[in-house]
Amino acid sequence: MAEIPTTRRRRANGEESRRKILDAAADVASERGYDGTSIALVSKKCGLPASSIYWHFKDKDDLIAAVIERSFGTWLEAVSVPDGDNPRTRIADMSMQIARALLETPDFLRLGLMLALERRPEEVRARTMFLSVRDEAHRRIAATMREFAPDLSERSIKLLTTYAVSAADGLFIAKEIGGDDVDLIALFELHGNLVYDAAVSLAQVAADR
Amino acid sequence: MAEIPTTRRRRANGEESRRKILDAAADVASERGYDGTSIALVSKKCGLPASSIYWHFKDKDDLIAAVIERSFGTWLEAVSVPDGDNPRTRIADMSMQIARALLETPDFLRLGLMLALERRPEEVRARTMFLSVRDEAHRRIAATMREFAPDLSERSIKLLTTYAVSAADGLFIAKEIGGDDVDLIALFELHGNLVYDAAVSLAQVAADR
Amino acid sequence: MAEIPTTRRRRANGEESRRKILDAAADVASERGYDGTSIALVSKKCGLPASSIYWHFKDKDDLIAAVIERSFGTWLEAVSVPDGDNPRTRIADMSMQIARALLETPDFLRLGLMLALERRPEEVRARTMFLSVRDEAHRRIAATMREFAPDLSERSIKLLTTYAVSAADGLFIAKEIGGDDVDLIALFELHGNLVYDAAVSLAQVAADR
């Protein structure tokens, strides 16, 4: 009787094992942070022995960096660049998308912020990865702003961008803490409007000069 | 002149030891978070043996909760309620104070946010303490807003307050991450203005109804 | 106004403190054995700081030896040598007394047996004390037997005495384990009769020779 070649099956299992490990690690890490994530805990959650985790990942650092990487990918897929003529509408659109993405896959930002807040001496790759991903987002948003309001000084662009991004972080945290008591959608709506208004008024000032 | 004998320093001095331990723990905890804070590290930093830490604090949880408690106290002292007639000025004043307090004693918020982001199943007393302290701040700000803009609906008050508090958290994080690249004072100035404008425009809508 | 001299009061408190410590130590030790009895536990149970325990007792060994000593005293008071002509009645009497004493103050034998079963290399004073107290009891019972049955060989005396004493230990343990399911009084009644019968029949054999 014809049998499915063993190698085939095994390779497929390999993929699946990797996925199971990442799922478990994401769970644990976003629950307890970097130090709180022990290989033993991940092993128990995914059902594979600790040594198998080391077959798929070099070390703990590598594992958590992979978690960040994958969850950022998932997250990105949920956010697309909106188009249209009306800047206010487009910003509002963007805000909604980000809010919804955060509600659906909060792991990325939660774990990222946890890592970002730590200041330990040794390098943690997952932290570096998060920060660079975040930097990239920052740059793109700055570019969009420049396009919308060409009169704005670089200083104003940077200020506005930083405000836009980091206040959003704060709103996300509020939702994480407050749970159902917090209406993240409404907060992001407000945030989008405020940033837009700020951009308009700063642009006015610049143009008047 | 009679000199205080050296042995004196070696003598039991509960108050001072407790202080030294708290200092060390605050340092370590705001650098590495809850799990990253090992008693051995704190012991090394404060010069007292680990067992002495357990004389002053029930356990690690108790120690870190005490760190949060004390650092909140320090922080509060730095923020006083401003007075004056012009609401915009008063809000701007408040913003500056908070920004400066965050620059001077960032430990409280950094550790607090790290704890807040975790969602481990067991209770962490320091986390609970941070959240209750934060709740209190929230309530006070809401009260001030009600005073300024009596026409605002409770829903709007809550939305604005949450926005004001949590965006500030985000700005703080941006400063923590970005270091000298980030101008926290400017960010808080912008934030104060935006919240004020938002309050005014929401109040307008309410009054028009 | 006349005041009770301080020294007086203090000395009285000293006695009481010692008593409180011994009470607590007896409790803990008969619950958890020698190693399981920590000074901290005793301190918590009696309300005095650990250092106060060391004022009253040289060290842990000394404390537990004192516990054994005191509880043996209490125990002895409950057992008096019965008199009368009929040997069977006297033995039955004795049995009942011992059974009742064990029901009322079981700490002595429980802790004693726990200590006796251990075979650690270093000497434990409480163990030695228990064993010597037990030896003394053994000798007295042997003397009584010799009086009752002068014909018995020394070997028989020893065998019977050992049987009488150690089976009683076993019955006590059965009660400790079985609680209300075990009727210690009935067991001791049976035991008394069996030992008496054994003595009689061994004496018969000896006389016949």
Place this chain on the structure above:
Amino acid sequence: MAEIPTTRRRRANGEESRRKILDAAADVASERGYDGTSIALVSKKCGLPASSIYWHFKDKDDLIAAVIERSFGTWLEAVSVPDGDNPRTRIADMSMQIARALLETPDFLRLGLMLALERRPEEVRARTMFLSVRDEAHRRIAATMREFAPDLSERSIKLLTTYAVSAADGLFIAKEIGGDDVDLIALFELHGNLVYDAAVSLAQVAADR
């Protein structure tokens, strides 16, 4: 002749390691009891690091429970049910077997009794295991008694069984304490006869009614 390479011995060998750990733990535990058995001591005795002990056993409780379980197995093998027509002979036979088993493998009962005497609030699995094993033995002996003396009331059966088992415990302890001074075989011979006589005389009383 090809030699087994030395490295072989260093290779992982779960079964043997487990056995070595159990051997060491049995040694230590029957010498010092539950609390006195430290993992470090067991580790030193078996040559494996403490962390390896935790690979084979969940925790100390689990380890000591396993010791009890295994030593009971060994013990059981040494005691077989004797047959024959004469009840007195059969009981005497049984007594001898038990006495000899206790002399050869005393660990089981020594550790078991140590655990049984403790009354700590938290559950100790090894204790529970010992007690259940002991219960089973009790039930079997009661069944045998019922067969021998069908006229005996249940109360008498229970009394006799408890006496038979628990006095035996006591004799064992006497041997543990007294060492070579105590003739365990003679004590068990006497014990067997006394229990037999008691059964006969109680059965007589029952039949007369």
Place this chain on the structure above:
DNA sequence: AATGAATGAGGATTCATTCAT
């Protein structure tokens, strides 16, 4: 591709004890 077993370092916490007051 996977895993049972092992391991040294380090985790939090408790230990019995001491000492200055």
Place this chain on the structure above:
DNA sequence: AATGAATGAATCCTCATTCAT
């Protein structure tokens, strides 16, 4: 007569990681 504070050694147990199979 008593105690707050301190301390080094030991407690149980988990850590990240490796290695032979």
